[in-house]
Amino acid sequence: MSQAMMTVVSQTEIAKDIFELRLKGALVNEMGAPDQFLHIRVPGDELLLRRPISIAAIDADKEECVIIYRTEGKGTTIISQLTAGDELDILGPLGNGYPIDMLAAGQNALLIGGGIGVPPLYELAKQLHAKGVNIVSCFGFKNKDEVFYEEEFAAFGKVNIATDDGSYGKHGFVTQYFDELDGFVPDAVFACGPKGLLVAVSKTFDPSLTYLSLEERMACGIGACYGCVCDKKNSTSAYDNYRVCVEGPVFRAEEIVL
Ligand code: FES
Structure with a gap:
């Protein structure tokens, strides 16, 4: 873990109030496990507390990483206004990410995400796919406007989507898909999202094979x-x-x- 400046490469609003921020810097060389997070100092002197945001993707060759976050208050709104060339004071990478060493090629991983809990699963999907692990994803969002990264995850396996208002995918909770996995028996389950979703996941799947963020x-x-x-x-x-x-x-x- 280090504290260092990283430079904004690009910033894009990829869904309603959801931003994808690409950062460049030597700190990327310390990143590895999927779902570690960065503790970001909001530019300016007004806000003292850093904002924790999980790492969505790591590109070690380019020394770049991607974070995806929702604007939920003043701090993330300020961060969302940064443009290419701006700098951010970052502490990280922090925390322990998802383990993947226990899975081998040909085994099955089920990824379950809710809303802004989906991003850290992307680097996980990349690393599992590189190992030859089969992946099925089940994601829940509020509505169609907030759906993101469906295509990106589809590059690694089947993606099931549910929305609270039924404007995209199944109407209601993503848990509806848990009984419809068409014979896909997970060797590990990885989930990130609101507490209600994590409770449902831990009650449905073997808790010794289920990893919750x-x-x-x-x-x-x-x-x-x-x-x-x-x-x-x-x-x-x-x-x-x-x-x-x-x-x-x-x-x-x-x-x-x-
Ligand atoms: Fe201070 Fe975790 S945020 S102990």
């Missing part, structure tokens, strides 16, 4: 403030918790209480 509000991002704790299964005291920023953001479903 938690979205938590963060302050320090480096384990010092205990502002991001989540409950540990079989914990021995009120202080025996996991810090999402250090021990996570990815946990096996059997390790945590949601």
